[in-house]
Amino acid sequence: MVLEIFEFLGSLHPLIVHLPIGFIILTLLVSILIKTKNNSVKRIITIGWFFSFISGGIAALFGWFLHDNNYYLESQINIHKWSGIAFVILTFLIWILRALNFNLNKSFNRISNFAILILILITGHYGGEMTHGKGYLMKGLPFIKQNKIPTVFLSLKENSPDSIYVFEDLIYPVFEEKCIACHNKNQEYGGLNMSKYENIIKGGNSGLGIQKGNPYKSLIYKRVSMSQNESNFMPPAGTPLSFDQVAVLKWWIDNGAKLKTPLTKLRNDENILSLVEENYNLDLREKSYIETLNLAPIDENKLEVFKEEKYHWRFLNSEKSLLDVKFTGKKITRNDIELLTKIKDHVIWLNLSNCQLKDDLLSFLSQFPNLTKLRIQNNKLTDKCIIYTKDIKNLRELNVYGTQVTDASFNIFSKMKNLEKIFLWNSKVTPLGIEKFKTQNPAVEIISGF
Ligand code: HEC
Structure with missing residues (x-):
């Protein structure tokens, strides 16, 4: 009393x-x-x-x-x-x-x-x-520099975001700032030592600090997210955790509270992603393959291959390193294709449609490491040509409508890890074959006309 x-x-x-x-x-x-x-x-x-x-x-x-x-x-x-x-x-x-x-x-x-x-x-x-x-x-003063970005992130642009971890780099620094003074080896208030991951999970006198997968059963989460008027609220003195710090903690526990969850995992969750990006000034969005390419501008001499006027071409970027190439002749020969291999690193999109292309001429394709979009529709091609496309490592989009390609090719499509989109209408594939492929490869989009 x-x-x-x-x-x-x-x-x-x-x-x-x-x-x-x-x-x-x-x-x-x-x-x-x-x-x-x-x-x-x-x-x-x-x-x-x-x-x-x-x-x-x-x-x-x-x-x-x-x-x-x-x-x-x-x-x-x-x-x-x-x-x-x-x-x-x-x-x-x-x-x-x-x-x-x-x-x-x-x-x-x-x-x-x-x-x-x-x-x-x-x-x-x-x-x-x-x-x-x-x-x-x-x-609150406008001319005071807001030092929001932890130093580890300053070099992030050079590093891969995959090497940055949710616990280590987002959560632990908050604990260090706001909890460790009272929860460490020497000063274990409530029996809780927060200086290491294992101890944080283990918790103090009242049991588990973190219940993996369940924030509402995690004492640490409960204590920082309850009403500040409650006497159990943590930290008892100083600044409470901010809204986004609590949100990141919740997300982390929801997702298994692992020691090594890379920051890029946040991509799966739009809300938390934008929160983290805003607060830490990060860009965690997945880069397209082309954005990650760091090619030098193409050597002017090499552009001689286009002198024969059988090709239309244009640069895809202002640095003049990435090319979109289209064959415009009536009939393509082995010679025409050999010309292209001189600039193979720079060809990102390639259009060889409607030019009497034969299966065997495609054997050169595996030499184009950066080819992401290949259009070879309306040619007398068979399943054999698909075997060659398999070796184009970074191929995302393949256009083979109006060819003789059959259901047999689905086996090979399944093995092409980066493939995102296939145009197949007016070929020999069947609705059943497409259905089967789709259930096994839901991420690949098929444009079939069925
Ligand atoms: C100024 C000292 C102080 C700070 C800073 C502090 N705590 Fe505490 N904490 C205590 C004391 C004292 C207790 C024991 C009394 C109680 O349970 O409220 C405690 C107990 C706890 C408990 C319960 C442990 C158990 O098993 O009973 C948790 C969980 C906790 N704190 C989490 C935190 C978190 C998370 C932070 C940082 C956001 C934090 N504390 C910051 C003093 C502090």
Whole structure:
């Protein structure tokens, strides 16, 4: 019962502290601004110091109760506590001296006014840092650089996002900042040591810290996401976890709370992806194969292959390294194709449709490492040509409509890991064959006309 009353009074501390601030500022204003000090002005000033002392004393006492019930960090609380106590002592001394009619000269008044002002500023500021978090005062200023991006991400653009982990790089740094001070090897409040992954999962006296797959049964998640008014809320002092930090923690637990979940896994979840990208200034979206290519601009001399005017061509990018090539003649020969192999690295799209192309002429295709789109429709091609396309490592899109390709080719399509789209209408494939292929390869799109 008594304890609960103390706890209640403690919770009034943040409210009561505004009283001595108001009293002392009013008292200082009166004593500085009113130049002619008759007896009644002097009495008002003395009463002002008295009220500042009494309200300061009550605030300090309530602060003491609050400290006893909460788990503020000693390092945070010390300056606040001692400057608060100094405030109470100084206001008491000055009030007593004035009440006893000591003859206080002008410079004594000036010094004491100045000292009390400094004390109230220090006490107030450090009190604010405890409730609102370190650096709260400057945070909103537009010209203060917001240092939001953890250093590990600065080099991310060069590194692969696959080497960045959700726990290690997003979650643990938050724990380090907001929890470790009270939950470490030496200081295990609640029996919980949060300095290592294993210990975080294991939890403290009340059991599992993290229940993999279930945030609502994970004590750590519960404690940071409950209402801040609850006495169990963590961290008990300082800045709570931000909305996105709680969201990332929840996502991580939902997805198995693994030590090594790469950041790129976040891609599966649009909401959390945009949250992380915004807050950490990352671009985690999957790059298309072409975007990852880093080819040097094509050598002008090599473009001689197009002199024969059998090909149409254009650059696909402003750096002039990627080519879209189309054969425009009536009949293609082995010679024409050999010309192309001189620029094989740069051919990204290739169109050899409608030019009496034969299966065997396609055997050269495996030499085109960056070919992503191949159009060979409307030629007398059979399943044999598909065997050659299998060796084009990065092929995404294949157009073979109007050919003799049959269901036998589906076997080979299944083995082409990067294939995304196949155009097959007007060929010899059957609806049944397509149906079967689709159930086994749902990611590949078939354009068949059926
Ligand atoms: C200022 C000190 C302090 C900080 C900072 C702090 N805690 Fe605590 N924590 C405690 C104390 C004291 C207890 C034991 C009393 C209780 O259970 O509320 C505790 C208990 C817990 C428990 C319950 C352990 C158990 O098994 O009973 C969890 C979970 C917890 N804290 C999580 C966190 C997390 C997560 C953070 C960081 C976001 C954090 N704490 C930051 C002081 C702190």
